[in-house]
Amino acid sequence: MVPRAVEVLQSVDVIAAEDTRHSKRLMQHFNISTPLVAYHDHTGANIIDALVEKLSNGQSIALISDAGTPLISDPGYRLVDAALSADIQVVPVPGASAAIAALSAAGLPSDRFVFEGFLNAKQQARCKQLEALKGETATLIFYEAPHRVLACLRDMSEVLGDDRQVVMARELTKTFETIKRAPVAELADWVEADHNQQKGECVLLVHGADKTDGSDSEGHRVFDILVAELPLKQAAALAAKITGVKKNQLYQYGLDQQKD
Incomplete structure (x- = not known):
């Protein structure tokens, strides 16, 4: 948390949070008493309309997600779109972003990169996506769920080749932060051998094709x-x-x- 973020959360009228129960702990830590309202991917249009109405009436709202940056594979797009459509100013408060944090420590080419978010949960569709990206020369960045990370690495090995360099950045900025770079087949073996590597939030960065x-x-x-x-x-x-x-x-x- 940067000081500006704490100041903003203390000064706004409402905080729209992905999970209010999760966010309450953060608010308590920083002594923030601003009212919380739930806003997530399944939020109905009536909630968005109510939030935009508050903004139109001169109130200020801060949008936060459980981790990382809102809208980056996190909720927020519909609310930001609605606010801009109503001529309401949207101001970014830069903070942690797993994709950029991982890229800065990966040692892969960073002059061009493509953020793909989460791959499909089903293997056949996931392999199809990887096949379509096989020839991409920019560094590829994916988010992956911990219970799928091993299967995803095996699929990358199968589709992209055993020797493609991949970096796994896990639990960034947290207690058990781990960053490991290796040929993808070797990385998959390493993850399989250590079950702890199949826990927590994961970013996978793939070296671009020749x-x-x-x-x-x-x-x-x-x-x-x-x-x-x-x-x-x-x-x-x-x-x-x-x-x-x-x-x-x-x-x-x-x-x-x-x-x-």
Whole structure:
């Protein structure tokens, strides 16, 4: 908690909290007596309307989530959107963000990164997502639930290759903070061997693909668009002209997709 955040929470009229029971402990620690109201992903439109009405009447509201930053894989989008639509000023109070904190300590390229949030909970859909991101050359950042982190790492190993560098940042800023970087197959073995690593909030950062893999990915993306309208051979030839990927390679990719 930065001093500005404490000051804001003490001075506003209402605090909209993801879980009021969770937030009460924080308020007690900092002697904050501001009234709390629940605001989360399942909040009805009537609650949002009531909060916006308070703002329109000149009251001030602070939005907080249980951990990290509101809207970053956390509730808040609908309320912020509604406030801006009503010409109400929204002011950010910077604080902890697991994605950025993890990136700053990961030792992976940080000039370009892609935040993907949570992968799908079901394995088949998760692998499909990873397959689509396989050629991305920017560093990839994911959040993952502790009970799925091992399965996710195994899927990354299967789809991205055993040697892809991955960093697991767990319980950042907390007592049992752990940051481990290793080839993904080795990292999965390490997590499996130590059950404590399957507890708490996890951020997974994945080294981007080599540039050559990235061009292949762009070729596949363009081919997938064209083949929906054109015969396979024609789509491969046109995608090759657009992206520079070899025509035979794209044609084989198309055949493999048909088999799948």
